[in-house]
Amino acid sequence: MQLWKDVLKTLKHNRLVVVAASFLALMSVIVTVGPMFVSYSFDEINLDATNEPPSLKHWFGTDPLGRDIFVRTLIGGRISLMVGLIATAVSFIIGVTYGAISGYLGGHVDELMMRFVDLLYSLPHLFLVICFLAFFSKDLLILFVALGAISWLTMARIVRGQVLSIKQQEYVEAARACGTSSAKIIVRHILPNALVPVIAYTTLTVPSAILSEAFLSFLGLGVQPPLASWGTLLSDGIISISVYPWQLICPAAMMTATLFSLNVLGDGLIEALNPRKR
Amino acid sequence: MTALIELQQLKVYFTKESGLIARLFGKEKLIKAVDNISFDIRTGEILGLVGESGSGKSTTGRAMLRLIKPTSGKILYKGKDLASLSESELRPYRRHLQIIFQNPYSSLNPRMTVGDIIAEPLLNFGAKRNKELRKQVEQLMEEVGLAPEHIDRYPHEFSGGQRQRIGIARALALRPEFIVADEPIAALDVSVQAQIINLLKELQKKLGIAFLFISHDLRAVRYISDRIAVMYLGKIVELGPAAEVYERPQHPYTQALISALPAPDPKARSERIKLRGEPPEPFFMPPGCHFHPRCPYAFDKCRSLQPTLAGKDHSVACFLSESR
Numbered sequence: 001m002q003l004w005k006d007v008l009k010t011l012k013h014n015r016l017v018v019v020a021a022s023f024l025a026l027m028s029v030i031v032t033v034g035p036m037f038v039s040y041s042f043d044e045i046n047l048d049a050t051n052e053p054p055s056l057k058h059w060f061g062t063d064p065l066g067r068d069i070f071v072r073t074l075i076g077g078r079i080s081l082m083v084g085l086i087a088t089a090v091s092f093i094i095g096v097t098y099g100a101i102s103g104y105l106g107g108h109v110d111e112l113m114m115r116f117v118d119l120l121y122s123l124p125h126l127f128l129v130i131c132f133l134a135f136f137s138k139d140l141l142i143l144f145v146a147l148g149a150i151s152w153l154t155m156a157r158i159v160r161g162q163v164l165s166i167k168q169q170e171y172v173e174a175a176r177a178c179g180t181s182s183a184k185i186i187v188r189h190i191l192p193n194a195l196v197p198v199i200a201y202t203t204l205t206v207p208s209a210i211l212s213e214a215f216l217s218f219l220g221l222g223v224q225p226p227l228a229s230w231g232t233l234l235s236d237g238i239i240s241i242s243v244y245p246w247q248l249i250c251p252a253a254m255m256t257a258t259l260f261s262l263n264v265l266g267d268g269l270i271e272a273l274n275p276r277k278r
Numbered sequence: 279m280t281a282l283i284e285l286q287q288l289k290v291y292f293t294k295e296s297g298l299i300a301r302l303f304g305k306e307k308l309i310k311a312v313d314n315i316s317f318d319i320r321t322g323e324i325l326g327l328v329g330e331s332g333s334g335k336s337t338t339g340r341a342m343l344r345l346i347k348p349t350s351g352k353i354l355y356k357g358k359d360l361a362s363l364s365e366s367e368l369r370p371y372r373r374h375l376q377i378i379f380q381n382p383y384s385s386l387n388p389r390m391t392v393g394d395i396i397a398e399p400l401l402n403f404g405a406k407r408n409k410e411l412r413k414q415v416e417q418l419m420e421e422v423g424l425a426p427e428h429i430d431r432y433p434h435e436f437s438g439g440q441r442q443r444i445g446i447a448r449a450l451a452l453r454p455e456f457i458v459a460d461e462p463i464a465a466l467d468v469s470v471q472a473q474i475i476n477l478l479k480e481l482q483k484k485l486g487i488a489f490l491f492i493s494h495d496l497r498a499v500r501y502i503s504d505r506i507a508v509m510y511l512g513k514i515v516e517l518g519p520a521a522e523v524y525e526r527p528q529h530p531y532t533q534a535l536i537s538a539l540p541a542p543d544p545k546a547r548s549e550r551i552k553l554r555g556e557p558p559e560p561f562f563m564p565p566g567c568h569f570h571p572r573c574p575y576a577f578d579k580c581r582s583l584q585p586t587l588a589g590k591d592h593s594v595a596c597f598l599s600e601s602r
Contacts, residue, residue: 193389
């Protein structure tokens, strides 16, 4: 459809978006292949070089066990970005499908589907994840999916609300009158018009998934040491902030830059989706 | 001429949302938006449907296209009852029956280009997305008086009148036999109204499409229609040839409507029939003739019995004309 071509064109013209997108792409490449090119491994303990400040040898310094923080930040980024990505993808796919179907069908089906969401909503989220992890295993994939599975609820509510109001619009009636099928009406007419709050919420889901993971890791349920994530690096670094500030600042800077880029990308997308702003 | 589309005892009822207790005791409020109406539209004919807000005009139009499911009654299109078909069985008929909406702002998807909007019905009925389709869309745009080079623009870049032309092009794309025009001029400036009416009349002459022209503007209806139907509270109270109904209205309601029109000659003084009161609450219909509480000529019979539409070419639902 013409809309997506135009959205892409607008995004390409937005310099900030281009910078943010390139940064994210670069970041993904670095966290995937970067650790191979660093001469230390993330779990290599060196008790002769503990708490060293940043230098040419250790770019981000070392931690209390003498491990290289740079390589740990890269490994941590790998985990955190995956958490953010997979959890968001799960919440996006389930939430949008569920919300769109519930809102479009309406009536009793909608009532039933939304009461189920209310039921899940009333349970404490992180408690649910903890149960999940305790029940299955402390596998990382389970963690990703569990985090996604709790954040689709809000997404489903947002999408349903949007769909409910958009399906009353006359252009949806016009589409029905000219023989468009229900599936096509949802995909071509309803979802593109419901997308703005969805994208806004998605850009919020990524950091919140990363932070939830950090919290679970802090409780010993997420990433197990010696493996690291941005969350565990921050919680380790904050202990020694007054003495060795780089242990917090370096990973925090990487995380902030990544989350900022994600937000810029989301904002850019919202703007590009509004035909009036082009 | 034979009937292209015919309504037989069409009823569309809505239940007002009510609480559990009211539902348990069967005290649901029923709104009879369209209450037992029958009429037909012949091939290439324009039938004007007038009435005040809430009289059920739009509901009738939408039910004819099955955009609203009728409660009972038949919608015969070339003898086939559309009311009994399922949504998927209905789809092949959609290409012959189209609609033009009142509000040119909400009836166009803001995130689709004009080209995509007009192409949508064509794509639904077998067209492929290629150069030929684009050419066909450009021709349609020209047909309704839009510049074809604006094909990749978005609806918000157009004025109200132009947007209404986009809606008309979409309705014409499949060369339908019947179009419901649901107050197509009500949301437009007076100067633009005349252009759109003339465009519709022109297209109707050229393509021989039958129209249900819904409006509350009696003069627009008189100008464009072959026949006029007047609706009041879900019922048709008068139906006849446009000139007849306009010049010699039989039903007191039609008479009042016509007498309320401002005369083009400022010096002409006509006797204005003033109606008493307001139309009643839709779920507390008066017994007998629905119009009797406001009718200046109401007598005993009107308060207990409901008049039916009677008469051959020019039919009226009123006891007064029955006794005449």
